[in-house]
Amino acid sequence: MLTTNVDISDRLINGQLDTVIRVSVDNVSNKPSTVFVKFDDCDAGISAIRNSSSSFARENNLVPIKPVLARIKVRPGKPSSPEMQRLQFPVTLAWACTVHKVQGLTLDNIVISFDLKKQRYFNYGPVYVALSRATSLNGLHILGKLESKHIPANPKVQEEYERLRETSSLHSHITTAWNHF
Numbered sequence: 001m002l003t004t005n006v007d008i009s010d011r012l013i014n015g016q017l018d019t020v021i022r023v024s025v026d027n028v029s030n031k032p033s034t035v036f037v038k039f040d041d042c043d044a045g046i047s048a049i050r051n052s053s054s055s056f057a058r059e060n061n062l063v064p065i066k067p068v069l070a071r072i073k074v075r076p077g078k079p080s081s082p083e084m085q086r087l088q089f090p091v092t093l094a095w096a097c098t099v100h101k102v103q104g105l106t107l108d109n110i111v112i113s114f115d116l117k118k119q120r121y122f123n124y125g126p127v128y129v130a131l132s133r134a135t136s137l138n139g140l141h142i143l144g145k146l147e148s149k150h151i152p153a154n155p156k157v158q159e160e161y162e163r164l165r166e167t168s169s170l171h172s173h174i175t176t177a178w179n180h181f
Contacts, residue, residue, distance in 0.1 A: 001094035004068060011044040012063070015101060017094060021062055035089050036062040040108075065089055099126040108139050115144030124154040
């Protein structure tokens, strides 16, 4: 999974899922220089592949990912703060992701576990977000038992729902009475 926005216009964005195919090592420094990945989103990295100097990337339709330099202030907000630098590939393993991380994605296969040991409840909304990421019911796999306690409704939403129900019911009675004239 990509961990930073590398090139938004080329769909190389934070959260984009991929499979690492090869790591290329520099002959001089003997350090990894490029990670070649295949993205789940077939439109991701098309320009990067086309513009790559690597024939391996072009021939195998793989996106070359280079290390990214991150600068981190030790004391953010202080101009005189020392700065650290970190050079690393913007990819990480994503065998499992939080609901927050996959919000906005659509995935062919997902596994959602309701076999909870410590977490007794969810906030409003995450279960809906988790369940709605799958592109089909065949790709949605649920572990454990989905119970009503996992899907709490926001009290304000419940109030509005009841208000709309009453308004609709009142409207229905008025319409029925009007039709009898």
